[in-house]
Amino acid sequence: MIISLFLALVGLSGGLIVGGGIVALITVLDLIPRFVQITKTDQYLLHFQWAVVFGAFFFTVFDFFSAPLYLPVFLLGIVGAFMGIFVGFLGAALTEVLNVIPILSKRMQVYDYLHWFIIALAFGKIVGSLFHWMIYLK
Amino acid sequence: MADPVRVYVKLKGKVQLPPGAVVRVKDVAELVTNSPAETAIREQVLHVLKPGDGNRYVVDMIQIIETLQRAYPELFVHNIGAEQMIIEVQLPKKKISLLLVAFVWIVLFIGSGLAIMNFHTDVSMPEVHQRIYELVTGKKNPHPLIIQIPYSLGVGAGMILFFNHIFRKKFNEEPSPLELEMFLYEQNVDEYVLAHEAPGAKKK
Numbered sequence: 001m002i003i004s005l006f007l008a009l010v011g012l013s014g015g016l017i018v019g020g021g022i023v024a025l026i027t028v029l030d031l032i033p034r035f036v037q038i039t040k041t042d043q044y045l046l047h048f049q050w051a052v053v054f055g056a057f058f059f060t061v062f063d064f065f066s067a068p069l070y071l072p073v074f075l076l077g078i079v080g081a082f083m084g085i086f087v088g089f090l091g092a093a094l095t096e097v098l099n100v101i102p103i104l105s106k107r108m109q110v111y112d113y114l115h116w117f118i119i120a121l122a123f124g125k126i127v128g129s130l131f132h133w134m135i136y137l138k
Numbered sequence: 139m140a141d142p143v144r145v146y147v148k149l150k151g152k153v154q155l156p157p158g159a160v161v162r163v164k165d166v167a168e169l170v171t172n173s174p175a176e177t178a179i180r181e182q183v184l185h186v187l188k189p190g191d192g193n194r195y196v197v198d199m200i201q202i203i204e205t206l207q208r209a210y211p212e213l214f215v216h217n218i219g220a221e222q223m224i225i226e227v228q229l230p231k232k233k234i235s236l237l238l239v240a241f242v243w244i245v246l247f248i249g250s251g252l253a254i255m256n257f258h259t260d261v262s263m264p265e266v267h268q269r270i271y272e273l274v275t276g277k278k279n280p281h282p283l284i285i286q287i288p289y290s291l292g293v294g295a296g297m298i299l300f301f302n303h304i305f306r307k308k309f310n311e312e313p314s315p316l317e318l319e320m321f322l323y324e325q326n327v328d329e330y331v332l333a334h335e336a337p338g339a340k341k342k
Contacts, residue, residue: 068276080285084292092300120246128251129290
């Protein structure tokens with residue numbers, strides 16, 4: 001009994017820290033403000049916050065406790081696209097935090113071509129990702 | 139008794155001049171004066187840009203006061219606003235080699251692709267995709283491409299969306315994060331120059 005209580009405490013503590021970590025990461029990278037800025041939906045900011053919280057919670061429950069749902073496979077295509085957009089945002093935010101592109105384009109005096117470099121980053125991600133799934137892993 | 143002759147000087151923020159340009163008071167500051175010699179005051183020469191000045195030349199308020207006092211000893215100079223400003227020497231624009239652009243492009247393209255592969259491995263993305271596939275459909279699939287191909291396209295779409303590039307006109311007129319970063323970066327460089335570079339007056 002005591003051991004069970006202790007294990008529950010371990011689980012709770014771990015969950016608290018991991019949850020805090022997810023929120024901290026998303027906050028540091030300014031992901032939600034960026035979504036809000038692009039879509040001009042400031043008044044729904046709080047809903048987005050809850051979307052993140054519920055997303056983390058439901059996926060945890062789904063992963064740990066759910067039985068297979070036997071849903072049609074094409075639904076995964078939709079889910080996959082959403083996952084990709086989020087990861088793309090994450091990657092772009094990381095690149096931006098590290099300040100790579102402004103300094104690179106300033107130093108090499110290629111500021112006029114900045115938009116091509118963003119395209120390069122985005123397409124590099126697409127190609128790298130497809131390569132990973134379709135060739136590298138097979 | 140006549141009113142004292144005054145001139146109010148407000149330095150401009152940052153101006154760009156070609157190398158070798160003669161820097162006159164009117165180039166670096168706006169001024170209001172009750173002096174009859176207003177035009178002559180505006181045309182007072184502060185400095186001539188030399189190659190040795192580098193690409194940024196700092197003008198200090200004291201330099202303007204010095205120049206004006208020498209020419210018009212009876213003039214009261216009042217400073218409004220900033221005490222220093224920067225002249226950016228516009229070097230003739232070097233022709234950018236397209237080869238260099240192509241090089242940077244390829245570095246970013248390959249680096250970005252490699253980074254996403256590293257990321258997938260780092261966070262065990264394949265296992266997660268397989269797990270999701272199994273949970274949703276009830277079947278195992280070691281290569282759930284139905285998730286992974288839309289996912290890959292989504293990654294690119296997300297990045298472009300983040301930098302707000304293609305859809306800028308449609309969505310909003312606010313600066314994209316990159317434009318903001320560029321602006322902050324320039325501003326930092328200016329602040330650094332003001333803090334570290336001796337103003338022109340003291341350099342002689």
